[in-house]
Amino acid sequence: AQKITQTQPGMFVQEKEAVTLDCTYDTSDPSYGLFWYKQPSSGEMIFLIYQGSYDQQNATEGRYSLNFQKARKSANLVISASQLGDSAMYFCAMRWDREYGNKLVFGAGTILRVKS
Amino acid sequence: EAGVTQFPSHSVIEKGQTVTLRCDPISGHDNLYWYRRVMGKEIKFLLHFVKESKQDESGMPNNRFLAERTGGTYSTLKVQPAELEDSGVYFCASSVDRGYSPLHFGNGTRLTVT
Numbered sequence: 001a002q003k004i005t006q007t008q009p010g011m012f013v014q015e016k017e018a019v020t021l022d023c024t025y026d027t028s029d030p031s032y033g034l035f036w037y038k039q040p041s042s043g044e045m046i047f048l049i050y051q052g053s054y055d056q057q058n059a060t061e062g063r064y065s066l067n068f069q070k071a072r073k074s075a076n077l078v079i080s081a082s083q084l085g086d087s088a089m090y091f092c093a094m095r096w097d098r099e100y101g102n103k104l105v106f107g108a109g110t111i112l113r114v115k116s
Numbered sequence: 117e118a119g120v121t122q123f124p125s126h127s128v129i130e131k132g133q134t135v136t137l138r139c140d141p142i143s144g145h146d147n148l149y150w151y152r153r154v155m156g157k158e159i160k161f162l163l164h165f166v167k168e169s170k171q172d173e174s175g176m177p178n179n180r181f182l183a184e185r186t187g188g189t190y191s192t193l194k195v196q197p198a199e200l201e202d203s204g205v206y207f208c209a210s211s212v213d214r215g216y217s218p219l220h221f222g223n224g225t226r227l228t229v230t
Contacts, residue, residue: 033216045207045221052216091159095216103149103172104209104219106159 003027004092006107013082014115020067021077021110023092032096034075035104036066040088048090051075082114118142120222122208128228134196137225139208141190147171147211148191149219150183154204162206165191198229 003026013019025034036048051059051066059066067076079086092107121140129135141148150162162181163173167188176183180199185191195202205226209219 044223047218103161103164108158
């Protein structure tokens with residue numbers, strides 16, 4: 001069964017430093033999409049970045065990049081130059097089975113706290 | 117463009133009462149999803165609409181939950197009768213297609229059953 005694992009319940013990072021949030025997944029489907037979402041204390045879910053299983057290059061979106069290691073089934077989120085506003089819950093999620101446009105499956109999340 | 121909107125943002129009801137949550141997806145998004153996050157637990161899928169049809173309702177916890185999407189526009193999620201374990205944050209999301217386009221989430225409805 002498909003599964004997403006985020007092993008870090010909480011992380012601290014100093015402002016302006018980079019931080020890596022871990023995500024591993026398990027699927028036998030060759031085609032899938034990996035997503036990261038941010039949930040600040042205000043509660044909304046904000047889409048950050050997407051990586052397709054067939055993408056040759058790691059995805060980047062501004063200060064966010066995805067360290068995609070397909071053989072290891074990991075899709076870690078790297079946030080460069082952390083800002084106080086990055087403090088939030090971060091969820092890794094996966095969709096698979098393009099034909100059926102399947103649902104997102106979420107990991108348990110990682111709480112990130114940025115220290116000034 | 118307007119994002120996904122959910123109403124109400126908060127709801128406090130007593131056990132046994134009925135509550136109806138509403139979701140307005142992004143205009144033009146045929147795919148609409150409901151998710152729930154119970155306190156301290158993972159975000160769980162409830163169901164998926166494609167236009168007005170239920171594509172996947174495998175995550176609906178029991179028959180006290182009823183989701184509709186009349187006309188393929190907004191959706192409602194009714195809980196009747198509510199139980200204590202139904203408390204949590206209910207998220208609605210929409211996406212433009214069935215592929216790997218991201219889901220756009222609403223701000224959620226925080227439901228408290230007392």
